Amino acid sequence: xxxxxxxxxxxxxxxxxxxxxxxxxxxxxxxxxxxxxxxxxxxxxxxxxxxxxxxxxxxxxxxxxxxxxxxxxxxxxxxxxxxxxxxxxxxxxxxxxxxxxxxxxxxxxxxxxxxxxxxxxxxxxxxxxxxxxxxxxxxxxxxxxxxxxxxx
Amino acid sequence: xxxxxxxxxxxxxxxxxxxxxxxxxxxxxxxxxxxxxxxxxxxxxxxxxxxxxxxxxxxxxxxxxxxxxxxxxxxxxxxxxxxxxxxxxxxxxxxxxxxxxxxxxxxxxxxxxxxxxxxxxxxxxxxxxxxxxxxxxxxxxxxxxxxxxxxxxxxxxxxxxxxxxxxxxxxxxxxxxxxxxxxxxxxxxxxxxxxxxxxxxxxxxxxxxxxxxxxxxxxxxxxxxxxxxxxxxxxxxxxxxxxxxxxxxxxxxxxxxxxxxxxxxxxxxxxxxxxxxxxxxxxxxxxxxxxxxxxxxxxxxxxxxxxxxxxxxxx
Numbered sequence: 001x002x003x004x005x006x007x008x009x010x011x012x013x014x015x016x017x018x019x020x021x022x023x024x025x026x027x028x029x030x031x032x033x034x035x036x037x038x039x040x041x042x043x044x045x046x047x048x049x050x051x052x053x054x055x056x057x058x059x060x061x062x063x064x065x066x067x068x069x070x071x072x073x074x075x076x077x078x079x080x081x082x083x084x085x086x087x088x089x090x091x092x093x094x095x096x097x098x099x100x101x102x103x104x105x106x107x108x109x110x111x112x113x114x115x116x117x118x119x120x121x122x123x124x125x126x127x128x129x130x131x132x133x134x135x136x137x138x139x140x141x142x143x144x145x146x147x148x149x150x151x152x
Numbered sequence: 153x154x155x156x157x158x159x160x161x162x163x164x165x166x167x168x169x170x171x172x173x174x175x176x177x178x179x180x181x182x183x184x185x186x187x188x189x190x191x192x193x194x195x196x197x198x199x200x201x202x203x204x205x206x207x208x209x210x211x212x213x214x215x216x217x218x219x220x221x222x223x224x225x226x227x228x229x230x231x232x233x234x235x236x237x238x239x240x241x242x243x244x245x246x247x248x249x250x251x252x253x254x255x256x257x258x259x260x261x262x263x264x265x266x267x268x269x270x271x272x273x274x275x276x277x278x279x280x281x282x283x284x285x286x287x288x289x290x291x292x293x294x295x296x297x298x299x300x301x302x303x304x305x306x307x308x309x310x311x312x313x314x315x316x317x318x319x320x321x322x323x324x325x326x327x328x329x330x331x332x333x334x335x336x337x338x339x340x341x342x343x344x345x346x347x348x349x350x351x352x353x354x355x356x357x358x359x360x361x362x363x364x365x366x367x368x369x370x371x372x373x374x375x376x377x378x379x380x381x382x383x384x385x386x387x388x389x390x391x392x393x394x395x396x397x398x399x400x401x402x403x404x405x406x407x408x409x410x411x412x413x414x415x416x417x418x419x420x421x422x423x424x425x426x427x428x429x430x431x432x433x434x435x436x437x438x439x440x441x442x443x444x445x446x447x448x449x450x451x452x453x454x455x456x457x458x459x460x461x462x463x464x465x466x467x
Contacts, residue, residue, distance in 0.1 A: 030230040032287070080438070101215050121211055122208065
């Protein structure tokens, strides 16, 4: 089935989604929007990036096995955090190729998914790690980690 | 300490209250963290962040596991990796002491249990909500999801870090008003300074009715008349009062203290101290409604799943 693999099945576990949830929800409900039983891996090229709250959305054109393609919308983090982490607009340009893994939206008629891990095709992530605590630590290990930092 | 032309401490600027210190004190923990404990928390976080965000993923990785991830750092099983969060990198330091909890009153750092009456009220509310499907209507979704109020209690009051991201604020101050903008989700509270008439009991705006006064160099703000749907921690009564104290400690730090006084819900007042640290950057706009695909995805996802059940039932 080409480069797009969807392992989505509807199971009895979905019944739980209809149960009443606690009235206090601390955060945007991933479980309400995305299907835990529909893991997905996508590889495609960026056609549009929406830097919008409450979540960014990256649109990627994903080739199908039959030669056609389909544009998927991938939900990312809040743009404020991405910008603070150093993910500048230039880091995500139209035409760049990305690999995304995550879970498909519960509405399977929509080509949408959350982007649990979004990388370039060599696996590098597209942003830098934290700004650092400034505290002393093991220099060798840290340098090794920083050497692998993403490309933006 | 910076001061405004009228002589009061200048609280203005961009601030963040993100911290690795939890709201409540973990069991068996002292009030003040030892240097080793601070190092374990802060360096542990740093290493985790580097390991989970800087090391490349396998480009040939398969999709994640069905059923979600068991990553203990995820609040929900489908969570993003750490690229998408900004929980803070430091523990809270108050008066030079690294704190194990933001709650400091009662002294055990734990929020008192709700009264039996409040628990009964929550059960009644929960039972009433259970009459409806939680995805049946947009107004049954949480306030944060609907872009009405911040997730958690970022805007408050009390203004507490949410443990995820965007724990940032702008404070603007005049002689007779203080405005606080919470980045999450663009909630703006205007505090009047002085002693004017409070709102009548049946007028209940989002974030309540806040009045401030200066006690020496500390701005004391009392807030009542909370909107009934805000339901602080799920239990708040109509008479909840929140008292906040803002003190500018130095150029880069502001101490924020809060007290929850709600006798119908808690047998004793409780509260805490949260450091606000100067942000040397702008607060980005949080235009929530404009890009809120999530709410429509949640509702259309529920309709899709219902249709599947209907299909399975009839086949």
